Amino acid sequence: MNHLLEANRISKQFGNFQALSDVSIQVPKHSIFGLLGPNGAGKTTLIRIINQITMPDKGEVVLDGEPLKPHHVQHIGYLPEERGLYKSMKVGEQALYLAQLKGLSYSEAKKRLNYWFEKLEIGHWWNKKIEELSKGMAQKIQFVVTVLHQPKLLIFDEPFSGFDPINANLIKDEILKLRDEGATVIFSTHRMESVEELCDHIALIHQSKKILDGKLIDIKKAHKTNTFEVGLSIENKSELKQLISERYHVSTADFKSLEDDLKLNIKLEPEHNSQQLLAFLSSKAHVNHYKELIPNANDIFIQTIKNNGL
Amino acid sequence: MNHLSLIIKREYLAKVKNKSFILMTFLSPLIIVGLFLFVAYLTNVNNEKIRDIVVLDQSDLFKETLVSTQQTKYQLVETMDLKSAKSLANETKAYGLLFIPNRTLDSISNYIQFFSEDSPSLSFITGLESKLENRIKELKLRQAGVDLDKIEAAKTYINLNQESFEGVKTSKAGSAMKLMFGGAAGYLLFMFIIVYGNMIMRSVIEEKTSRIIEVIISSVKPIQLMLGKIFGTSLAGITQFAIWILLGFVMLLVVTFVFGVDLTPVQTPQQELMNNAMTQSASNAEIQTIINEFYTLPIGNLIIAFVLFFIGGYLLYSSLYAAIGAAVDNETDTQQFMFPILMPLILAIYVGVFTVIEDPHGTISTVFSYIPFTSPVVMLMRIPFGVPLWEQALSLLILGMTFVLVVWFAAKIYRVGILMYGKKPTYKELLKWLKY
Structure with a gap:
């Protein structure tokens, strides 16, 4: 059993609108799984199906080897994109209530809340009402409530929206820590920087279909184009560019540098290798900059969606 | 503790601890007693004027x-x-x-x-x-x-000596008393539905606008949340009613004894006339009949029927209110859905007031005491006049079955509606939601 969660061939239709068609994902244990896709692709529907908020028309979800049952909600922690708390309820009471709904006993919930409130240094908020707190403060409470019952599976839908950079970082670190402590995280977003930093695996959903999934590293390898970005310091730029383009496929590059360099993107064909290129370049000019272009998640995202016809 | 009782407890406490709820609970009886005293005072002043x-x-x-x-x-x-x-x-x-x-x-x-x-x-x-x-x-x-x-x-005055086939004496005044009984019960239910139904609706809308709903239904089933809300709010309502009755009673006592205000105002000319008419028609024997009639009122039946029809009618309507709350984003959008709910309620009151008085066991009264959306009010008004138990049971059965159906329907709308934001749904869309 390497997968904590498997969703097998899930389909869901709302009226005439196909929200998901035949989507399968496997979320490995102790990983951070990025569920990506443009707005309206079906991410939230899939997440709601995993949370048993919506029932799928077809397909099944397996959690830790068992078909999903109502009692599994206590093993799942869910931070929805549309989130909030009761505005006129006190922080402490509210957190206790939500924790008890997740199956914790009163005393256990209280103990764990004390721990978290101390850790995040928010103990003095206990008797405040949510409406007295700022949005960022309320988000922190929300995060604590999501992870309090120590779920095996954590699902975050756009977790960083509404956080300032400092708090976003804090939460990011907590997510990584939770992963290291053994939790599995599904993380839905369309912000690619955070995918880059956090995710081990990704699945890309577009117009109700899954169009890409796998380990982020593997996907990156598959998408790289063997292109190198170089910066060369030389007097006669056009002559050198001419020379290089006789051997390689060359295009103009744009990056920041200190010197007035000749900046090129050089694409290698299968018969070339990077060492040869470097040797060739150093024989002709002074190499200031040499870097393989690895596609970032954002490029892969946009490219894959374009390839799938949009 | 299981989910339902947790939700009920939270809903109850959230209502009861609410400042405006507390204020309303303690201020309303004061205002009512104050108004009463004011009117009594005005009447006195008015009557002391010599023309x-x-x-x-x-x-x-x-x-x-x-x-x-x-x-x-x-x-x-x-x-x-x-x-x-x-x-x-x-x-x-x-x-x-x-x-x-x-x-x-x-x-x-x-x-x-x-x-x-x-x-x-x-x-x-x-x-x-x-x-x-x-x-x-x-x-x-x-x-x-x-x-x-x-x-x-x-000159002759006739006051028919009424007697049922079983030999129980009845009278016009007795009928009026019965009507008052039924009317009070029906009207109480009507008020209760409107006041606390609205409260349920607002609390559903609040959960939507504060966006907490999705957090909660990832832990509990929507129907649990809906029922928890209905029960919690109803308990808060019952608490408020109990406090009102208690406070009202205490205050009337205090007012009459401490301030020594004579609450029976000086007789006005109209009252004199009425009293004359009363003494003409209501002889001692008649008063005896009325008292007897009070004792022969089906008190036990009335209380049990009141409780059952009250609960049934209230739950029926409050689940509709909950569904409306789930379907919309804010209170202003509720108007289009409120009318169809209020219609049968108002109709029930009209039928109760105009038809039951005329003929408590006539066709219209009987039919409306079976239709589930009007039956609680109309049946409660009819019962003091004596309705066979099987009729009551049948009406209750229909009410119960409709309740189950409506809860199913409301829960469907609730389940879909609580996750819908941003647009005002039409009836057509609501029907579509039933199929999701």
């Missing part, structure tokens, strides 16, 4: 009729023309001047005039008119040579 009426009776026919009472003093003036009588009335700040010219008995009624500074009170004018009418009638009869004593002797 001076200057009477210029040139026909000399009405002296015996216009006898001064505590509130109305007739000041008869003679040998004076209308102009000086007017100025006299004006100077003495009299309430008005009654001018009766010297005419024949046949035409006099067209020439009697009343002058006053402000427009006089309607009840006073009506009273005066009937006095004059009676006097003229009497004089005309006498002129025609009719013996008034004989007419008086021929």
Whole structure:
């Protein structure tokens, strides 16, 4: 059993609108799984199906080897994109209530809340009402409530929206820590920087279909184009560019540098290798900059969606 | 603790701890008692006012009729023309001047005039008119040579001695009492549904606008949340009612004993009339009948039926309110859905008030006491008049089955609606949601 969660061939239709068609994902244990896709692709529907908020028309979800049952909600922690708390309820009471709904006993919930409130240094908020707190403060409470019952599976839908950079970082670190402590995280977003930093695996959903999934590293390898970005310091730029383009496929590059360099993107064909290129370049000019272009998640995202016809 | 009881507890405490709820609970009885005292005070002041009426009776026919009472003093003036009588009335700040010219008995009624500074009170004018009418009638009869004593002797009042086939004596006053019983029960239910149904709806909308809903339904089933809300809010409502009844009782006691205010206002002319009528019709024996009737009221049946129909009717409507709350984003959007809910309720009250009085076991009353959306109110109004148990049971059964159906329907809308944001749904869309 390497997968904590498997969703097998899930389909869901709302009226005439196909929200998901035949989507399968496997979320490995102790990983951070990025569920990506443009707005309206079906991410939230899939997440709601995993949370048993919506029932799928077809397909099944397996959690830790068992078909999903109502009692599994206590093993799942869910931070929805549309989130909030009761505005006129006190922080402490509210957190206790939500924790008890997740199956914790009163005393256990209280103990764990004390721990978290101390850790995040928010103990003095206990008797405040949510409406007295700022949005960022309320988000922190929300995060604590999501992870309090120590779920095996954590699902975050756009977790960083509404956080300032400092708090976003804090939460990011907590997510990584939770992963290291053994939790599995599904993380839905369309912000690619955070995918880059956090995710081990990704699945890309577009117009109700899954169009890409796998380990982020593997996907990156598959998408790289063997292109190198170089910066060369030389007097006669056009002559050198001419020379290089006789051997390689060359295009103009744009990056920041200190010197007035000749900046090129050089694409290698299968018969070339990077060492040869470097040797060739150093024989002709002074190499200031040499870097393989690895596609970032954002490029892969946009490219894959374009390839799938949009 | 299981989810439902947790939700009920939270909903209950959230309502009960709410500042405006507490304020309403303790302030409303004060306001009501205050208003009551104010009205009583005003009535007293009004009745203490003495009306001076200057009477210029040139026909000399009405002296015996216009006898001064505590509130109305007739000041008869003679040998004076209308102009000086007017100025006299004006100077003495009299309430008005009654001018009766010297005419024949046949035409006099067209020439009697009343002058006053402000427009006089309607009840006073009506009273005066009937006095004059009676006097003229009497004089005309006498002129025609009719013996008034004989007419008086021929006057007959009939008050049918009503008795059911089982031999239970009933009466008109008894019917009125029954109607009051049923009416109070029906009206209470009506108010309860509107006030606390709205409260449920607002609390659903609040969960949507604060965006907590998705967090909660990832832990509990939507139907649990919906039922928890309905029960929690209802308990809060019952608490509020209990406090009101208790407070009202205590305050009335305090007011009557401590302040010693006499809450029965001085009798007004209308009340005098009514009392006369009452004493004419309600003899001692009749009062005995009414008391007997009170004891023969199906009290046990009434209480049990009240509880059952109250719960059934309230739950039926409150699940609809919850569904409406789930379907919309804010309170202003609820209007289009409120009307179809209020319609049957108002209809029930109308049927109850107009038809049940007329004929408690007629076709219309009977039919409406089976239709589930009107049956709680109408049946509660009918029961004091005696409804066979099987009819009540059948009506309850229909109500119960409809409740199950409506909860299923409401839960569907609720389940989909709580996750829908941003647009105002139409009825067509609501129907579509049922299929999701």
